[in-house]
Amino acid sequence: MSYIMKLREASESIDRRILNTALDLFVECGYYNVSVHDIQKQANVSIGSIYNHFGGKEGIAKALYYHVLSEMEELVNSVVAQKLGAVESCNQLIRLLFEQTESQRNTISFVLHAKHREFLPEEPPVCSATPFKAMRDIVQTGMANGEIRQCDPWVAAANVFGGAIRMIHLRLDGVIEQPLPTFYEELLKVTWQGMEVNQG
Numbered sequence: 001m002s003y004i005m006k007l008r009e010a011s012e013s014i015d016r017r018i019l020n021t022a023l024d025l026f027v028e029c030g031y032y033n034v035s036v037h038d039i040q041k042q043a044n045v046s047i048g049s050i051y052n053h054f055g056g057k058e059g060i061a062k063a064l065y066y067h068v069l070s071e072m073e074e075l076v077n078s079v080v081a082q083k084l085g086a087v088e089s090c091n092q093l094i095r096l097l098f099e100q101t102e103s104q105r106n107t108i109s110f111v112l113h114a115k116h117r118e119f120l121p122e123e124p125p126v127c128s129a130t131p132f133k134a135m136r137d138i139v140q141t142g143m144a145n146g147e148i149r150q151c152d153p154w155v156a157a158a159n160v161f162g163g164a165i166r167m168i169h170l171r172l173d174g175v176i177e178q179p180l181p182t183f184y185e186e187l188l189k190v191t192w193q194g195m196e197v198n199q200g
Helices: 014-029 036-043 047-054 057-080 086-103 105-112 130-144 153-172 180-192
Strands: none
Touching: 014 036, 014 047, 014 057, 014 105, 036 047, 036 057, 047 057, 057 086, 057 105, 057 130, 086 105, 086 130, 086 153, 086 180, 105 153, 130 153, 153 180
16 A cells, blocks of 8 residues: 555455545544544445454554554665665655645644544654654764764754654644645755865
8 A cells, every 4th residue: 555655546345445535534634633433434344244354443444553654664675775865765755745745734743743642642753764764864874974974873863854744843834834745855955064074
């Protein structure tokens, strides 16, 4: 199943239809304001299908959480596979996240904006999930190879990605009205000021 990097297909399997519907409803209405019947009605499936596939609303939320994180991991891995330098890899990830915020708003909102611990208390914080660890690893690699100035790894990763993620939050909240790619170049200049080691 794909959310982040592919558009939805015209004919989806029942489980995908349920998850895509739940994604939209959870983001637009809030997890606690959505019932299984709401999902069933909008997805045009039977209640039995929902319980057979997921066991209920929490099962849907958990499956959605892991599917979207898997897509996020695929996104990060696609950048890592290009074998770019650490700085350029970080830049590419920021660019892709900005683009996906515009084209797949609900997916990005679910992965970066939803308070998962409120409705999935047994799941680890999203910031400790594999794709976000991989993003921190890119920054650490950059420090190890001299591309990025040495400092505490958490501080470095927060400096590199924190501004972009905050801008995504502001865009999702409607505070920023312009499309995020509009700010890409300026954000990179500010992000790397003092972080990138002068190679000259």
